[in-house]
Amino acid sequence: MNRILAIASLQIRAAIRSKLFVSLMVILVLVVFGFPMTVKGDGTLAGQIKVILYYTLGLTSIILGITTLWVSSGTIAQEIESRQIHLIAVKPVHYFEIWLGKWFGLLTINAALLCFAGLIILALVHWNVKAGGKNNQERRIVKEQLLAGRRLIHPRDTLQQEVFTRYHNMLSNGMMSPELSRDEAFSEIKKQLLAEKTVIGPSSVKKWILEIPSFCSGKGYEIEKFELKVRFSPVRKGDNPVFGEWRIGTERNFILFKMTTDNNLDGMHQITIPLTQSVMDTVMVQSGEAGNHSNRKMILEYRNGDGEKSRTVVFDRERGIELFIRESGFESNLVRSLLVILCRLALLAALGLTASVLFSFPVATFSAFSVILVSIVTHYFVVMMATDIGSCCEAHSQKSSDHSFWQVTSEKTAKKLDTIFEPVMRLKAVEPFSDGVLVPWEDVGEAVFTMAIIYPGLLGIGGLLLFRRRELALPYT
Amino acid sequence: MDEQKENDVIVEVHNLVKVFKDFWQRPKVRAVDGLDLEIRRGEIFGLLGPNGSGKSTTIKILLGLLHATSGNVLVFNRSPRDVEIKARIGYLPEESYLYNYLSPCETLNFYGRLFDLKNSVRKERIWQLLEMTGLTHAANRSVGEFSKGMARRVGLAQALINDPELVILDEPTSGLDPVGCRQVKDLMLTLAKRGKTIILSSHLLADVEDVCDRIAILYNGSIKALGSVNQLLEKQESVRFTMPSLSPDVMKKVLELIREKIGKEPEVDHPSMNLEQFFLEVVEKAHKATSQQSGVAPTERMADYLLIKDK
Numbered sequence A: 001m002n003r004i005l006a007i008a009s010l011q012i013r014a015a016i017r018s019k020l021f022v023s024l025m026v027i028l029v030l031v032v033f034g035f036p037m038t039v040k041g042d043g044t045l046a047g048q049i050k051v052i053l054y055y056t057l058g059l060t061s062i063i064l065g066i067t068t069l070w071v072s073s074g075t076i077a078q079e080i081e082s083r084q085i086h087l088i089a090v091k092p093v094h095y096f097e098i099w100l101g102k103w104f105g106l107l108t109i110n111a112a113l114l115c116f117a118g119l120i121i122l123a124l125v126h127w128n129v130k131a132g133g134k135n136n137q138e139r140r141i142v143k144e145q146l147l148a149g150r151r152l153i154h155p156r157d158t159l160q161q162e163v164f165t166r167y168h169n170m171l172s173n174g175m176m177s178p179e180l181s182r183d184e185a186f187s188e189i190k191k192q193l194l195a196e197k198t199v200i201g202p203s204s205v206k207k208w209i210l211e212i213p214s215f216c217s218g219k220g221y222e223i224e225k226f227e228l229k230v231r232f233s234p235v236r237k238g239d240n241p242v243f244g245e246w247r248i249g250t251e252r253n254f255i256l257f258k259m260t261t262d263n264n265l266d267g268m269h270q271i272t273i274p275l276t277q278s279v280m281d282t283v284m285v286q287s288g289e290a291g292n293h294s295n296r297k298m299i300l301e302y303r304n305g306d307g308e309k310s311r312t313v314v315f316d317r318e319r320g321i322e323l324f325i326r327e328s329g330f331e332s333n334l335v336r337s338l339l340v341i342l343c344r345l346a347l348l349a350a351l352g353l354t355a356s357v358l359f360s361f362p363v364a365t366f367s368a369f370s371v372i373l374v375s376i377v378t379h380y381f382v383v384m385m386a387t388d389i390g391s392c393c394e395a396h397s398q399k400s401s402d403h404s405f406w407q408v409t410s411e412k413t414a415k416k417l418d419t420i421f422e423p424v425m426r427l428k429a430v431e432p433f434s435d436g437v438l439v440p441w442e443d444v445g446e447a448v449f450t451m452a453i454i455y456p457g458l459l460g461i462g463g464l465l466l467f468r469r470r471e472l473a474l475p476y477t
Numbered sequence B: 001m002d003e004q005k006e007n008d009v010i011v012e013v014h015n016l017v018k019v020f021k022d023f024w025q026r027p028k029v030r031a032v033d034g035l036d037l038e039i040r041r042g043e044i045f046g047l048l049g050p051n052g053s054g055k056s057t058t059i060k061i062l063l064g065l066l067h068a069t070s071g072n073v074l075v076f077n078r079s080p081r082d083v084e085i086k087a088r089i090g091y092l093p094e095e096s097y098l099y100n101y102l103s104p105c106e107t108l109n110f111y112g113r114l115f116d117l118k119n120s121v122r123k124e125r126i127w128q129l130l131e132m133t134g135l136t137h138a139a140n141r142s143v144g145e146f147s148k149g150m151a152r153r154v155g156l157a158q159a160l161i162n163d164p165e166l167v168i169l170d171e172p173t174s175g176l177d178p179v180g181c182r183q184v185k186d187l188m189l190t191l192a193k194r195g196k197t198i199i200l201s202s203h204l205l206a207d208v209e210d211v212c213d214r215i216a217i218l219y220n221g222s223i224k225a226l227g228s229v230n231q232l233l234e235k236q237e238s239v240r241f242t243m244p245s246l247s248p249d250v251m252k253k254v255l256e257l258i259r260e261k262i263g264k265e266p267e268v269d270h271p272s273m274n275l276e277q278f279f280l281e282v283v284e285k286a287h288k289a290t291s292q293q294s295g296v297a298p299t300e301r302m303a304d305y306l307l308i309k310d311k
């Protein structure tokens, strides 16, 4: 342990003495203070704060990410090249101790810099809220909706299951055309179902079920912590306004909310549906009274107006219905976001170190960056493929059948590869944080587990197996 | 008896070959070629040879920094790549591969921690070593600003921080001033007296001649001569006297006697002080005249812990 700490503190000292630490601090200050001033929000205080949160935290994580990858992929490789490793390797030090020591060192540096960035962000936001904002109302909204950690609840997604049942129904009813392969049939059914789920024509009705998580205590809930938002866009036919009626509550007890949009506006509409005390009472207390608190549900129903007065609307698949429940304050959400970012940096450090064990300096850096690039591109490719199937509800393409061999294999490889990257890519910090959405402790735990333990562990073990076979007195292998 | 002998062989090398290969695994240089060595406890062993004869390569194989292409190498009866034995070895590389941003004090502290030395022991040894190498006044400057010789001294101190049983010094006197050279030689003698084993490599014959018990002369990766210095250098057929100057007639008588006995003219000259001695004297004088130091302070002190006899 002493040896690991010695190497870690050497790494930290190197960062400080080489002025890397100070220059990063200066860059962070410039970015965190400077950048938001050049970007204008939508003119409101909320818009401004959102921009500040997104860019400061986002840029901080990008800057530290690149630096970490750069520094870590250089360390061991450069010590081998400059032969400083000769004096370490002849001491009673295991190779894993060198690796771990460097890793802990980098982690500590990053933690310190993230703390620093966090403090600046806090100060900046505090100052902006105080100085900006035309009235108290605006400030209150910012505090409640942005400077908070609100848990985001989406309607239960049963798509996969429904695809499955429908497929088997059609199969047993003999309605399935025999030319379709199973995969093709699945994607066809999926498209159909998605259309049914998101597109609501005049006079149709659609129901969503929102499950209230068990941590919201039944009787003591605070109504101002809840907010229900819906997002939809009218289909571009006719010039009626969208007109319809929402029912919110339980099966028995609900309120009605009549909705009319401005005449013939196109594009995305976002509406906050008011939640009344009595409805929330039934949702929070009565529905859970059976003793089963984990079972509380809020039922949401939209009945579109008839064709004369209204028109077809499409609900955003991802963000159509959102229920926010404020769960934590701004500061603790910031801390959790920073922890997730720190875990990501830990993974980058591990990747860089392993690269630096295998290759000499510029090659190591280059290969580490390539891995990151490939993972990002692959992930977005896979995400795009997934949404591609979802979004084309009308344009019924015949292309699906004449996929070339290469296309199929590349898609398959990408999917296989993405199973490695997905657990890491899934954990987000900057996006939810800047939207005032909760970064839950579960995510932090998962980040620590995957990005700071499992993946670095695998990378480290892989690197060390090869490191041990390396002759350290040979600069290149 | 057998066990005793086993115990006393610190380094055993048998038919060692090292071939450096290029990227495609094609042989490039045969740096060590069939080397056999046996180094025993308490010995000062000199590896001698011209530049590029394979001295450093042999040493790096003994330290596990390079892997032998073929042959057997045992250090303390273990593989040189065994981490356990490293605690008993001190190594001074051919050049000082130190961290430029650290001060000598921090450097020694860092390597001391790698040996897992206790805090108090480490502190004490660091100061003793700094004093021994004459770097006390520069203890907090960064090594990056040091001259080659000063850095070399830090390297030497670093090699001794664990009070090693086996000290491996690769050209220890390169870059050192004569005072430093003398000190290093004294140090080696002191350590050997305490039962430590020392391997040094050098191409400077004077280094080796003064201190080594046994030497091996390498050329092109194989041993051309091996034995004790006296054995190798002794010339049975000539003798030399050194005495105070004689008065002319005594001198005449002596020469006549010799001529008569051997039937040949003997060589006569006045021995001059060698440059090493002269230099040492001048520096010593200058040191006594000044108190400020920017380079290395000459000192005769040995680190105390290195003088303690093993029980």
Ligand SMILES: Nc1ncnc2c1ncn2[C@@H]1O[C@H](COP(=O)(O)OP(=O)(O)O)[C@@H](O)[C@H]1O
Binding pocket: A473, A474, A475, B020, B028, B029, B030, B031, B049, B050, B051, B052, B053, B054, B055, B056, B057, B058
């Ligand atoms: N890493 C290396 N790659 C290729 N050749 C090397 C390497 N290190 C040493 N050599 C070669 O091995 C030979 C012996 O070198 P070395 O052991 O350093 O000599 P010296 O006796 O001067 O210490 C030299 O010809 C040198 O060029």
Ligand SMILES: [Mg+2]
Binding pocket: B055, B056, B057, B094, B170, B171
């Ligand atoms: Mg050499």
